[in-house]
Amino acid sequence: xxxxxxxxxxxxxxxxxxxxxxxxxxxxxxxxxxxxxxxxxxxxxxxxxxxxxxxxxxxxxxxxxxxxxxxxxxxxxxxxxxxxxxxxxxxxxxxxxxxxxxxxxxxxxxxxxxxxxxxxxxxxxxxxxxxxxxxxxxxxxxxxxxxxxxxxxxxxxxxxxxxxxxxxxxxxxxxxxxxxxxxxxxxxxxxxxxxxxxxxxxxxxxxxxxxxxxxxxxxxxxxxxxxxxxxxxxxxxxxxxxxxxxxxxxxxxxxxxxxxxxxxxxxxxxxxxxxx
Amino acid sequence: xxxxxxxxxxxxxxxxxxxxxxxxxxxxxxxxxxxxxxxxxxxxxxxxxxxxxxxxxxxxxxxxxxxxxxxxxxxxxxxxxxxxxxxxxxxxxxxxxxxxxxxxxxxxxxxxxxxxxxxxxxxxxxxxxxxxxxxxxxxxxxxxxxxxxxxxxxxxxxxxxxxxxxxxxxxxxxxxxxxxxxxxxxxxxxxxxxxxxxxxxxxxxxxxxxxxxxxxxxxxxxxxxxxxxxxxxxxxxxxxxxxxxxxxxxxxxxxxxxxxxxxxxxxxxxxxxxxx
Numbered sequence: 001x002x003x004x005x006x007x008x009x010x011x012x013x014x015x016x017x018x019x020x021x022x023x024x025x026x027x028x029x030x031x032x033x034x035x036x037x038x039x040x041x042x043x044x045x046x047x048x049x050x051x052x053x054x055x056x057x058x059x060x061x062x063x064x065x066x067x068x069x070x071x072x073x074x075x076x077x078x079x080x081x082x083x084x085x086x087x088x089x090x091x092x093x094x095x096x097x098x099x100x101x102x103x104x105x106x107x108x109x110x111x112x113x114x115x116x117x118x119x120x121x122x123x124x125x126x127x128x129x130x131x132x133x134x135x136x137x138x139x140x141x142x143x144x145x146x147x148x149x150x151x152x153x154x155x156x157x158x159x160x161x162x163x164x165x166x167x168x169x170x171x172x173x174x175x176x177x178x179x180x181x182x183x184x185x186x187x188x189x190x191x192x193x194x195x196x197x198x199x200x201x202x203x204x205x206x207x208x209x210x211x212x213x214x215x216x217x218x219x220x221x222x223x224x225x226x227x228x229x230x231x232x233x234x235x236x237x238x239x240x241x242x243x244x245x246x247x248x249x250x251x252x253x254x255x256x257x258x259x260x261x262x263x264x265x266x267x268x269x270x271x272x273x274x275x276x
Numbered sequence: 277x278x279x280x281x282x283x284x285x286x287x288x289x290x291x292x293x294x295x296x297x298x299x300x301x302x303x304x305x306x307x308x309x310x311x312x313x314x315x316x317x318x319x320x321x322x323x324x325x326x327x328x329x330x331x332x333x334x335x336x337x338x339x340x341x342x343x344x345x346x347x348x349x350x351x352x353x354x355x356x357x358x359x360x361x362x363x364x365x366x367x368x369x370x371x372x373x374x375x376x377x378x379x380x381x382x383x384x385x386x387x388x389x390x391x392x393x394x395x396x397x398x399x400x401x402x403x404x405x406x407x408x409x410x411x412x413x414x415x416x417x418x419x420x421x422x423x424x425x426x427x428x429x430x431x432x433x434x435x436x437x438x439x440x441x442x443x444x445x446x447x448x449x450x451x452x453x454x455x456x457x458x459x460x461x462x463x464x465x466x467x468x469x470x471x472x473x474x475x476x477x478x479x480x481x482x483x484x485x486x487x488x489x490x491x492x493x494x495x496x497x498x499x500x501x502x503x504x505x506x507x508x509x510x511x512x513x514x515x516x517x518x519x520x521x522x523x524x525x526x527x528x529x530x531x532x533x534x535x536x537x538x539x540x541x542x543x544x545x546x547x548x549x550x551x552x
Binding site (some may be wrong): 111 | 377380383389422423426428433437440460461462464486508
């Protein structure tokens with residue numbers, strides 16, 4: 001498995017800077033974010049990674065499907081198109097939380113508590129989106145998120161649940177993300193990684209900080225700074241047959257405040273020392 | 277199911293005050309905490325609940341077994357003895373987090389990342405503790421905690437995992453707690469409640485606040501103040517055959533600051549309106 005820099009780890013870098021940073025540090029793959037790709041321009045971003053000889057290990061992110069409305073579906077179709085143009089190995093889908101609960105915000109007056117309904121909506125929208133992606137050669141990657149994000153970001157909380165959602169579709173259309181932060185606690189994680197096999201579309205690593213910061217979104221730490229024992233998870237992902245990149249995606253106020261080149265240097269060192 | 281006041285909901289009340297409060301509000305059962313029982317005196321606490329005609333729906337709590345040392349085992353034996361003297365329906369076990377990670381604290385220098393090892397220790401200690409409890413007529417109640425507490429409080433994170441741990445023992449010796457706060461997000465919760473059947477030793481309710489407060493321990497809210505849809509969970513617990521009390525356990529700075537009699541009045545109103 002080769003190292004990939006998810007550009008959100010070096011949040012201050014544009015696509016152009018992230019691509020140059022990867023080249024400078026000898027990193028062969030990059031995970032891109034739609035917002036930064038839009039700022040750089042889609043065609044320009046695609047040209048930059050192609051000319052640098054980088055793989056695009058993922059495009060982050062589609063999803064937020066639980067409203068089940070036309071706007072969400074249209075936005076995800078655009079995300080698929082962008083992933084196709086970038087030649088991304090997958091489009092990561094964060095499926096969304098309870099309808100009416102905005103990420104990081106208290107539930108609005110019209111917020112839903114219908115968790116089963118929200119999950120059913122995800123399945124229904126996926127049934128439209130999966131063939132759209134498949135026909136364009138884009139692989140959707142369902143990402144189960146840690147249950148602390150269930151209210152506002154993802155009603156898909158376990159790898160097993162993501163695999164159940166993916167099961168009706170060809171594995172080239174719909175895969176899953178194994179992200180150490182989200183799955184490390186799961187008593188079924190090893191059996192579900194084995195079950196996933198070739199469904200694993202992306203392996204993302206970062207540590208789980210404890211205690212979590214007040215904004216739980218920023219609890220993702222550099223490998224070695226938290227409580228996760230990485231080697232058993234990495235071995236399981238390898239044993240399942242995954243041969244893609246290993247992407248480092250860190251949301252963390254201190255990491256974001258640091259010099260991005262230093263962050264990448266630390267990331268490479270920790271990747272070599274802690275992850276395997 | 278009859279309402280029970282877990283005394284931690286009215287944190288300022290001693291055992292004597294909680295017992296008097298239950299009588300005053302027509303509540304037939306109380307969940308006690310070891311710390312408050314020790315302050316009141318064990319024999320005096322037992323006398324108070326007996327004379328008031330209250331059921332003790334649970335004693336909170338044993339556990340923190342993951343160090344696997346003699347002190348932890350001895351303390352849990354004492355907790356069993358206390359539960360026996362109080363006539364508690366069960367002794368709640370919060371099994372403990374990673375060794376060296378104190379509740380709510382950053383990991384110490386000697387903190388472990390061996391999650392599988394910590395889980396194995398829980399099983400090994402339970403194998404000693406379960407017969408000790410069974411012989412004294414005390415039912416242990418394994419409580420799976422929300423995965424956000426996995427590092428520091430409970431390496432048992434799902435109802436399915438708790439049931440696997442309980443399986444080797446007679447159900448009179450080892451049951452499980454279904455606590456809405458901890459299980460509401462679990463995609464397997466309904467199938468695991470059905471599987472639990474007569475293993476359900478306690479049904480605890482409180483809401484899941486979103487966003488969680490900075491101290492995630494205090495994210496337990498009054499029913500109706502968070503994101504949980506209670507009736508499907510309550511119906512599932514009833515359908516599984518549970519006929520014990522429904523205990524309200526809330527850790528929440530605002531609730532603790534309020535007048536306890538007002539809290540109990542609100543609790544009764546919400547119990548009637550939101551839970552079924």
